[in-house]
Amino acid sequence: MKRRLPDKQKRLYAKITGRREVAHQRAGLEALTRRLKLEGAVMVEVGSYTGESAEIFAKSGSFRKIYCVDPWSRTPTEAESLFDKRTKPYPEILKLKGRSVAASRQFSNASVDFVYIDADHRYSAVKADILAWLPKVKPGGWIGGHDYRWRFKGVIRAVDEELGLPLRVFQDSSWLVKVPKL
Numbered sequence: 001m002k003r004r005l006p007d008k009q010k011r012l013y014a015k016i017t018g019r020r021e022v023a024h025q026r027a028g029l030e031a032l033t034r035r036l037k038l039e040g041a042v043m044v045e046v047g048s049y050t051g052e053s054a055e056i057f058a059k060s061g062s063f064r065k066i067y068c069v070d071p072w073s074r075t076p077t078e079a080e081s082l083f084d085k086r087t088k089p090y091p092e093i094l095k096l097k098g099r100s101v102a103a104s105r106q107f108s109n110a111s112v113d114f115v116y117i118d119a120d121h122r123y124s125a126v127k128a129d130i131l132a133w134l135p136k137v138k139p140g141g142w143i144g145g146h147d148y149r150w151r152f153k154g155v156i157r158a159v160d161e162e163l164g165l166p167l168r169v170f171q172d173s174s175w176l177v178k179v180p181k182l
């Protein structure tokens with residue numbers, strides 16, 4: 001018979017697991033930003049939720065501008081206010097409230113050093129995001145995203161079809177592809 005954990009233990013377990021996941025994500029994204037070898041760069045994050053990854057990018061010191069695109073329309077109400085609170089100390093983080101493909105039209109082609117996609121994880125959505133944002137990346141720049149793993153088969157399929165196998169997949173399942181120089 002399965003033993004039920006008392007609520008207090010369950011809360012403690014969730015807290016520890018959550019902390020481990022955050023540490024995992026941080027280590028993966030830190031390794032990714034080191035790999036980019038960028039300074040004073042412009043990046044776009046597509047899908048920002050509560051701003052955890054945006055804060056990690058800001059703390060890397062590699063970016064002078066970090067545009068964060070998210071409609072915050074289907075997220076719990078606290079997600080957007082948490083994003084605002086968390087990103088307030090970082091003037092380089094610029095909030096763009098809206099959907100990915102529409103927001104991409106605000107950017108000129110070849111104007112961004114790095115795009116990180118972590119929005120709708122369904123195959124057609126990831127494909128649409130890649131197609132919308134790839135032309136915005138400078139030749140020799142980078143495109144990447146989150147959740148290149150079996151649980152999100154649509155992510156793997158869209159990335160492989162549109163960009164080929166990633167150059168690297170990091171410990172938090174972030175993927176990275178270098179955009180060829182002209």
Ligand SMILES: C[S@@+](CC[C@H](N)C(=O)[O-])C[C@H]1O[C@@H](n2cnc3c(N)ncnc32)[C@H](O)[C@@H]1O
Nearest residue numbers: 047048049052053070071072099100118119120
């Ligand atoms: C997995 S969360 C992002 C997590 C965040 N990158 C982090 O690690 O802290 C996914 C986010 O994508 C956003 N999203 C969903 N569809 C989107 C779309 N079409 N355009 C932009 N963002 C979208 C959701 O509102 C949600 O906040």
